[in-house]
Amino acid sequence: MIGNPGEVRRCILIVEDSRTQAEALRSFLEDSGFSTSVAPSGEKALEYLRASKVDLVVSDIIMPGMSGLELCQALRADPELGDIPFMLLTSLVDPLDVIRGLESGADNYVTKPYDEAQLLRRIGRTFERRARPRSSTTPSPIEITFLGSRFAVRSEREQILDVLISSFEDIARANVSLRAAEEERAVLYAQERQARRDAEEARARAEEANLAKSEFLAMMSHDLRTPLNAIAGYSELLALGVRGPVTAPQLADLERIQRNQRHLLNLVNDILSYAKIETGTIPLEMAPVKLEANVRPLRAVIEPQAAKRGITYEYLGGDPNAVVMADLERLEQVLINLLGNAVKFTADGGRVTMRCFTRDGMGIIEVTDTGIGIPESKIKVIFDPFVQVDANRGKRDGVGLGLAISRKLAQAMGGEIEVRSEVGVGSTFTVSLKLVEPAA
């Protein structure tokens, strides 16, 4: 506490147009042992000072109406009020504020946002200096040129010294925090550079690994397909009896060999497709594709598969004018995969439907089944490679690449695949592709 404890509290008039700032300062000064009053403008401050005695004025500089500097000048020119100690609060936006303060006759200043200890020190010093005897003659003005402007300072030497010491103190503090900020910036910069280098290295490593993986897959798939084709060829020769008579049990075994060969070949083909998509080596032949005319004929592919399981397949039609941008062969691959899955994951006697329509500039093909559905927790991941919903694993064909390939293809064509599903009710997969604007 610097406001004389036990004695009458010294009274400070706070002149501040911001109510929140005035309140913060008021509560701090009250806690430090002063009594305070607040004036919201220079004009109100003058009125107050004419009616009440205060020991110090602490005033903001920039206020609507009379500024802090003008208030100080008005006080100094007033024979009754000329001697009231006066401190300015400056945000130091303008470095000339300090000199202008001196010129107006202010005792000292504090920069905003103020440091509490510093504010108390400066108030204390002002009171101390004011308590010392002063010369009775008015000091002659000192001419100062600062930043190209001339100022006439009339203050006493001690008062000038006070202000100069204060500004020196501020500069020293600013310097310290500037240096600290610079050091911090240098550290941050070094950290950021290191992080960028690390990220770059990690990206390069990941790219290399990805490429190596895809190259390996592509090579393996090729090396696997050649012997698989040989197995198909020779078992067919045997089945045809080219190498001699074949018994019925031998024929049944040959059929099993052929079925497994086809299954393995499908898997290898899927892996090869996926690896090619990953390495970006699938060329797309994008062209306008009439949806209705190209989707309807897929019935020929899917109906026989569905019929074998007693599943009804129905094409529900679509807008005959809808034309999308797509690679037709790839679009067919995607739809056949979705239709195949719909049949694969639907119980015998179920129903699979397909329809197309347009919405928000997109041509949409929807494949719906009354199958087992996909649990909520798996919906997000079934488009990831090698993901299969556990319950289905092993019971059905596939390695879990079909949807991953389909999504990559749809995205490569500028479209998307999405799914809605409910366990035990069925699933709907939608492929959306950009519509070709009809020629004006």
Ligand code: ADP
């Ligand atoms: P695969 O069919 O080879 O398992 P996919 O990538 O085509 O691989 O499908 C991944 C998984 O998504 C399937 O294993 C299955 O669990 C689930 N799934 C795909 N389509 C359907 C569908 N129509 N109904 C229910 N589950 C499906």
